[in-house]
Every structure is written in C-alpha cells, then in structure tokens.
Amino acid sequence: MKRSSDSSQYLRRDERPARKRPIIVAAAVPATAWLIIFVLVPGIIIGVASLWTSDLYGLHPIWTLHQWHRVLTTPLYFMLLLKTMRIAVVATAISLIVAYPVALYLSQLRESTKRAALTIIFIPFWVGFVVRTFAWLPILGRRGLLNHVLLSLGITHAPISSFLYNEGAVYLGLINGYLLFMILPIYLALDSIDPAMLEAAADLSAGPWGRFRFVLLPLSMPGVLAGCIMVLLLNFGAYVTPALLGGPSGIMFSNAIAQQFIADNNWAFGACLSLLMTAAALCGLFAVSRTAGMRRLLAPGETR
Amino acid sequence: MIRLRGKRPQRLIVALYTATVVLALYLPIVVVALLSVNDASVPGFPIRHLTLRWFRLGLSSDACLAAIGNSIGVGVISATVATAMALLLALSVRRDLRIKGVIVNVLFVPIILPGVVAGAAIFTMFRLLHLPISLWTSALCGHITYVLPFAFLSINSRLQDFDRSIEEAARDLGATAQQVALKITIPLISPAIIAAWLFAFSLSFDEFVRTLLLTSYDRTLPIQFWYMIVETLAPEAPAMAVIIIVISVATSVVAFYLRGPTKKRILSA
Numbered sequence: 001m002k003r004s005s006d007s008s009q010y011l012r013r014d015e016r017p018a019r020k021r022p023i024i025v026a027a028a029v030p031a032t033a034w035l036i037i038f039v040l041v042p043g044i045i046i047g048v049a050s051l052w053t054s055d056l057y058g059l060h061p062i063w064t065l066h067q068w069h070r071v072l073t074t075p076l077y078f079m080l081l082l083k084t085m086r087i088a089v090v091a092t093a094i095s096l097i098v099a100y101p102v103a104l105y106l107s108q109l110r111e112s113t114k115r116a117a118l119t120i121i122f123i124p125f126w127v128g129f130v131v132r133t134f135a136w137l138p139i140l141g142r143r144g145l146l147n148h149v150l151l152s153l154g155i156t157h158a159p160i161s162s163f164l165y166n167e168g169a170v171y172l173g174l175i176n177g178y179l180l181f182m183i184l185p186i187y188l189a190l191d192s193i194d195p196a197m198l199e200a201a202a203d204l205s206a207g208p209w210g211r212f213r214f215v216l217l218p219l220s221m222p223g224v225l226a227g228c229i230m231v232l233l234l235n236f237g238a239y240v241t242p243a244l245l246g247g248p249s250g251i252m253f254s255n256a257i258a259q260q261f262i263a264d265n266n267w268a269f270g271a272c273l274s275l276l277m278t279a280a281a282l283c284g285l286f287a288v289s290r291t292a293g294m295r296r297l298l299a300p301g302e303t304r
Numbered sequence: 305m306i307r308l309r310g311k312r313p314q315r316l317i318v319a320l321y322t323a324t325v326v327l328a329l330y331l332p333i334v335v336v337a338l339l340s341v342n343d344a345s346v347p348g349f350p351i352r353h354l355t356l357r358w359f360r361l362g363l364s365s366d367a368c369l370a371a372i373g374n375s376i377g378v379g380v381i382s383a384t385v386a387t388a389m390a391l392l393l394a395l396s397v398r399r400d401l402r403i404k405g406v407i408v409n410v411l412f413v414p415i416i417l418p419g420v421v422a423g424a425a426i427f428t429m430f431r432l433l434h435l436p437i438s439l440w441t442s443a444l445c446g447h448i449t450y451v452l453p454f455a456f457l458s459i460n461s462r463l464q465d466f467d468r469s470i471e472e473a474a475r476d477l478g479a480t481a482q483q484v485a486l487k488i489t490i491p492l493i494s495p496a497i498i499a500a501w502l503f504a505f506s507l508s509f510d511e512f513v514r515t516l517l518l519t520s521y522d523r524t525l526p527i528q529f530w531y532m533i534v535e536t537l538a539p540e541a542p543a544m545a546v547i548i549i550v551i552s553v554a555t556s557v558v559a560f561y562l563r564g565p566t567k568k569r570i571l572s573a
Contacts, residue, residue: 023481027396028407031389031452035410038449042425049428059432098325105322108315119560124329126556128510130526131545134533135332138339138542143348145335176329208314237418239513244533254420254513261424261517271428274421281418 046271054268067272077256077273081280084253087167088235091174095182095231096224098175103186103223104216107193125180133173133240140164140172140245165247173241178234182227189223190216229288236281253277333549340542347542358543368544371528374439375509376551378524382447383455383504389448390455391497394463395485411453422450423517430518439515439522446514451504458503462496463489495562502559506552525551 053062071077102121109117124132139145140163147159163169193216201211239254246252257277260270343353362368397404414422423446429435430442466489474488490497512526519527525548532538 024396027392028403031393031411031456032403032407034389034448034452035407035413038426038445039410039413042429045429045432046421046425049432059428101318102322102325105318119557120326121329122556122560123553124333126506126553127333128526128545128548128552130510130512130529131336131548132332134529134541134545135336137533137537138347138349139332139335141348143346145349148349176332179325179329233416233418237420239420239516240530254418257420257424258513258517261427267428267431270424274424277418278421281416285416 046274049268049271050275052268054266056265059267067269070269071272071276077276080251080253080256081276084236085280085284087170087174087252088232088238091171091178091235092182092228092232094171095175095179096228099179099182099227100186100224103183103190103220106183106187107190121180121183129177130240132177133244136169136173136176136245137164140169164245165250167246167250169245169247170238170242170250170252173245174235174238177241178231181230181234185226185230186220186223189220189226193219225288229285232284232288233281236284237277336542336545336549340546342542345539347537347539358540359546362540362543362547365540367523368528368540371523371525372547372551374522375525378439378444378447379505379508382444382451382508383501386448386452386455386504387459387497387501390452390459390500391490393456394460395489397460398463411456414449415453419450419511419513420517422446423514426514427517437518437520439519439524443515443518443524446518447508447511450511450514451507454507455500455504458500459493459496462493466493499559499562502555502562506555506559509552509555 049059050067051063051065053060053064053066106114106117106121137144141147142159142161144163146163147156150156151159197215197219198211201215206214237254238252239258242250242252243255253273254277257270257273260266260273264270338351339347340358341354341356342351343355343357393407397407417425426442426446426449427437430437435441470492471484471488474484479487509524510526511524512530515524515527516530523531525544529541529544529548532541532544
C-alpha cells in the first residue's frame with residue numbers, strides 16, 4: 001500500500017501488467033513452502049505428539065492426556081517454568097541497567113570514532129556463544145583466574161569453589177552473553193534522535209540531567225523495549241549457560257526439554273513441555289506487545 | 305551526533321564505565337587465548353610455559369578436523385540455500401502481495417521460538433515420518449529454517465531504501481521483470497546479498513542447541529567443543545576455542561564491513 005502512496009502519477013505504469021504477476025508470486029514460493037514444511041508442519045506434529053503415547057521405541061498413535069495430566073499436576077515443571085521466567089526477567093533487567101550508559105556513550109561519539117567503537121563492541125559477540133560461556137569455567141573455577149588472583153594477593157588462603165555452579169554464575173553468563181542485543185537497539189534509538197530536540201530543551205533552560213530525563217530517555221524507549229524483548233526471549237530459551245555454569249540446581253526449562261529428547265527418549269512428554277514453553281513465551285510477548293506494536297519492535301522500518 | 309554537553313567529570317565517568325564493560329566482554333576471550341597456549345594438562349591457572357602443542361593436538365585429531373569440515377559445510381549450504389530463498393522472497397514481497405503480512409509474520413516464528421523447541425519440533429517430525437536424523441538431513445534443515453528470517457531481514461532492509469527509479473528506467477526501455485531483477489536489482493544490492501550470506505553463515509556456524517537435538521554422530525564444531533568440555537575437560541579445549549573464535553570473527557568482520565554505513569541496517573541484521 002505504501003508504494004502507491006509515495007510514487008507519483010508518472011510511476012502509475014509500474015502497477016504491473018497482470019501477465020507478469022505469476023513470476024513475482026512464484027519467487028515467494030520456495031521460502032513460503034520451506035516455512036510451511038519446517039515451521040508450521042512441525043508445530044502441528046508436536047501438538048499431536050503431545051497427545052500420543054511415547055515409549056523407548058518411539059511415538060505410538062495411541063491418544064492420551066497422560067502427558068498433559070503429568071505436566072499440569074507435577075509442581076516441579078511449573079516451578080521450573082517460574083524459575084526460568086524469573087532468571088530471564090532479572091537477567092534482562094540487569095542487562096538493561098548495564099547496557100544503557102554504554103549505548104548513551106556510543107551515541108555521543110563522533111561519527112568517525114563510532115564505527116570503530118561499534119566494531120570493538122561487536123567482536124566479543126562474534127566469538128561464538130559456547131566458547132564465551134565456556135570461558136567462565138577457567139575464570140570462576142577452583143583453578144580459575146579469580147581464585148588465582150585472590151590467592152596470589154593473599155586475600156584468601158584456599159581456592160573458593162562456590163563461584164561456579166549457582167544462579168549467580170548463570171546471570172553472569174547470560175548478561176555477558178546477550179548484552180549486545182540490549183546495547184544495539186538502545187544505541188540505534190538514541191542515535192536517531194534529532195539534535196535539535198536537545199538544543200530546544202537547552203534553550204528552555206534544561207540542564208544535562210533535564211535533557212536526559214525529558215528528551216533522551218523518553219525518545220529511547222522504543223529501543224529499550226526492543227532490546228528487552230529480544231534479550232528476554234534469548235534468556236528465556238537459554239540452554240548452554242545453565243548447563244555449563246548452573247550446576248545441578250541451575251537448570252532452566254530448555255534443559256528439561258532437551259533432557260526428554262536426548263536422555264529420556266520421552267518425545268511425547270518433551271513435546272508437551274515444548275508447547276508449555278512456547279505458550280509461556282507467547283504470553284510474555286503478547287503482554288509486551290499490548291504496550292507497543294509488535295512488528296515495529298522486532299524490525300523497525302520493516303515492511304508495511 | 306547528540307551531545308548531552310554534560311560537565312567533563314560526568315562524561316569521564318560514562319567513558320570509564322563503558323571501558324569497564326568492554327573489558328568485561330573481552331575478559332573471557334583473553335582468558336581462553338591465554339589458556340590455549342598454556343602448558344598444563346588441565347586448563348587453568350597459573351600460566352606456566354607457552355606451547356603450541358594443544359593447537360597441534362587439536363588440528364591433528366580426526367574428530368576435530370571432521371567437526372571443522374562439517375561446520376563449514378553446513379554453514380555454506382544453509383547460508384546459500386537460505387540467502388537464495390530470502391532474496392527471492394524479498395524481491396517478491398516488495399510488490400504488494402496479499403499474503404505478504406502472513407509470510408512476514410510466519411517468518412518471525414523461528415526468531416521468537418526457543419531454540420530447543422524449534423529443534424524438538426523438527427526432530428519429532430523427522431522421527432514420525434521415519435526420515436533419517438543426521439547432520440546433513442535434519443540438522444541442515446534446522447539450520448536453514450533458523451537463518452532464513454535473518455537473511456530475509458538483511459536483504460529486505462536494503463531493498464526498502466533501494467532507488468526504484470533505476471528499475472523503472474530499465475522497464476521503460478523494455479526490460480522484462482526477470483531482466484530487471486538479474487541485470488539491475490541483484491547486481492546493485494549484491495553487497496547486501498553477500499553480507500546476508502556471511503551473516504547466515506556465522507549464525508549457522510555458531511548454532512548449538514538445534515544441532516545438538518538434530519544431529520546424530522556427525523558433529524559441528526560447537527557440538528564437538530561441547531563434548532570436549534562436558535565429558536572430560538580436554539586440555540586442547542581452549543585451543544579449539546581459539547580456532548572457533550578465529551573462523552567466526554573473520555566471517556563476521558567481513559559481513560560487518562560489507563553491510564555498509566547505514567546504521568539502521570545493523571539492527572535488522
């Protein structure tokens with residue numbers, strides 16, 4: 001619709017003749033077919049599988065509500081879901097607090113240094129998630145960097161083993177792991193603010209704090225929301241971080257699902273847990289999207 | 305450029321704070337790099353002697369070499385297939401198709417879905433249909449599905465600010481739709497296509513949990529690395545980590561600079 005509004009009359013001929021349409025429609029077929037086969041069909045299948053019977057040899061088309069009954073009556077899974085949500089929300093909140101000043105600083109750099117600064121921020125996130133998470137083991141472990149420094153400075157006399165395998169280590173790994181996805185949208189929002197706004201605020205005798213509080217902060221809210229949604233989703237689905245740094249008590253919902261497929265071979269139950277997790281994620285998204293337009297948040301300047 | 309024009313101490317505090325955060329982001333990488341050349345049979349501190357033997361050990365192990373080959377193979381195939389489909393879709397969706405809204409919404413599903421769920425769903429489908437679970441079947445399909453939306457978003461954002469008058473000029477001179485696409489549009493957006501390909505490659509190269517569920521005996525580099533640290537903390541693990549770092553960073557840096565200076569484009573990546 002946007003096209004016809006912004007092209008002037010002499011472009012009207014661009015409204016394609018009907019006989020050329022099939023090629024254009026055909027171009028959309030491969031990706032659409034792919035999405036149907038590998039997103040929609042698996043989605044339906046996992047819904048069906050959650051109602052079937054699973055044993056060591058696989059799934060059998062014997063309909064049962066056993067899995068759902070087990071999920072809904074075992075407090076363990078609800079507790080785990082709540083714990084996963086709590087970790088995701090807290091890690092996102094800390095990420096926001098850590099990321100905002102960084103994004104603010106980046107947005108105030110000169111154009112020439114911005115590019116270099118952005119590259120410096122990007123590089124750690126290109127390293128590979130498993131590798132970056134693994135690195136906390138030789139930092140926080142008994143023979144790790146932290147214990148080494150503490151021992152050599154004489155602050156402690158024996159290595160401390162409680163730095164790892166707890167929720168704190170999971171927070172550290174998650175925040176370090178996904179910080180870029182918070183910094184970037186906030187930076188983009190701050191960077192697109194018209195400097196005239198700040199000048200106007202200054203003319204109206206707003207100090208640095210006033211300019212931040214009444215101009216930058218409200219205008220950067222779309223970036224804040226976009227970052228929070230992205231980081232919340234990533235934290236919620238975390239698998240590697242809790243598995244490597246969380247220890248037995250630190251597992252999250254993704255780990256419980258993978259367990260059903262990798263170790264327990266209970267696909268029907270795994271399907272059930274997957275649907276529960278997806279429902280929780282969608283509810284969270286829905287709650288946020290009521291405050292702001294979903295599509296705008298996920299892809300600013302995108303289509304429509 | 306926006307300046308708060310705060311007093312110098314305030315700016316200095318924000319600068320120091322940013323530096324601290326950046327240091328914290330680089331700490332894991334530095335530690336891994338140090339350990340990869342440390343002569344100790346269990347990765348850890350203190351650093352004793354410098355050695356390259358963990359790199360030799362890693363690069364001479366068949367499993368590790370196979371994993372490197374697998375990762376590059378899956379990355380190249382999934383990036384190529386996904387970029388091709390994304391390009392066609394982006395070109396098609398530009399003309400206001402009725403189903404555009406639906407397609408774009410479905411496209412976001414692989415981004416929103418937790419990785420474990422995406423992997424589990426494709427796993428269940430392959431098992432139910434008695435299709436083989438392996439790196440080159442189920443895992444490859446999982447990778448393509450995962451990187452497709454990202455490839456689409458980066459190509460599409462470039463097409464959005466593409467000067468349509470060039471295409472219209474070509475059409476006025478009698479070019480067909482295919483000729484315009486092949487001779488005008490695609491060559492002009494080729495940096496964005498290459499960037500999308502490299503971005504898709506690095507996403508696939510870094511993918512972990514989908515692959516864990518969807519592969520059988522063949523391992524990608526992150527999976528191989530995972531078993532190296534989970535089963536036994538192998539002494540060559542940090543060296544393997546450095547190899548992963550070098551490949552990932554190299555492709556990503558190229559992609560970043562091909563992406564061009566438009567800031568908006570970074571987010572849609």
